[in-house]
Amino acid sequence: MVVAADHREELKAVIRARSFRQGKFTLASGRESDLYFNMKPTMMNARGAELSARCLLDLLAAYRFDYIGGLEMGAVPVIGSAAALSSAAGQPVETIFVRKEKKGHGTRDLVEGLSPGESMDGKVVLVVDDVATSGGSFLKAIEAVREAGATVTQALCLIDREEGASEFLSQHGVALGSVFKGAEFRT
Numbered sequence: 056m057v058v059a060a061d062h063r064e065e066l067k068a069v070i071r072a073r074s075f076r077q078g079k080f081t082l083a084s085g086r087e088s089d090l091y092f093n094m095k096p097t098m099m100n101a102r103g104a105e106l107s108a109r110c111l112l113d114l115l116a117a118y119r120f121d122y123i124g125g126l127e128m129g130a131v132p133v134i135g136s137a138a139a140l141s142s143a144a145g146q147p148v149e150t151i152f153v154r155k156e157k158k159g160h161g162t163r164d165l166v167e168g169l170s171p172g173e174s175m176d177g178k179v180v181l182v183v184d185d186v187a188t189s190g191g192s193f194l195k196a197i198e199a200v201r202e203a204g205a206t207v208t209q210a211l212c213l214i215d216r217e218e219g220a221s222e223f224l225s226q227h228g229v230a231l232g233s234v235f236k237g238a239e240f241r242t
């Protein structure tokens with residue numbers, strides 16, 4: 056898995072300026088950390104969105120899959136950007152996302168992005184998220200996609216905080232790759 060060095064370094068600078076903080080923070084996992092990444096300001100910035108998608112697409116080139124997708128909200132901006140860039144390049148990457156809860160109205164779907172008549176049966180899904188800490192968000196998406204009939208053996212993120220997600224996911228038959236490791240941002 057190789058990410059173009061110029062995209063990677065520019066994305067790192069955008070993350071450092073828009074999404075990274077040092078201090079004392081309680082994370083979604085409940086753990087405390089001295090590093091904090093709120094990737095939404097990066098992924099919702101025009102250049103940050105493009106760079107995040109380009110780096111993700113660089114990693115995806117090493118895998119065979121039918122869809123990429125992940126849990127709302129962390130995965131949605133980057134997979135949307137990746138879908139648009141991949142289509143513009145003539146190499147479309149199809150995407151889905153997993154709701155945290157089934158909709159209370161309409162189709163009541165947990166996995167979104169499929170058109171009527173499409174199914175996850177027999178499909179290979181590569182699960183994506185913005186940041187990996189414990190792996191809990193990944194597992195929610197993995198379980199939902201597997202329940203819908205797909206196979207998941209690989210996950211990717213923009214930043215692996217190296218706080219147990221890789222080991223946790225491997226216990227569930229999923230390998231984790233990343234663009235960055237959290238330690239790369241320590242000053």
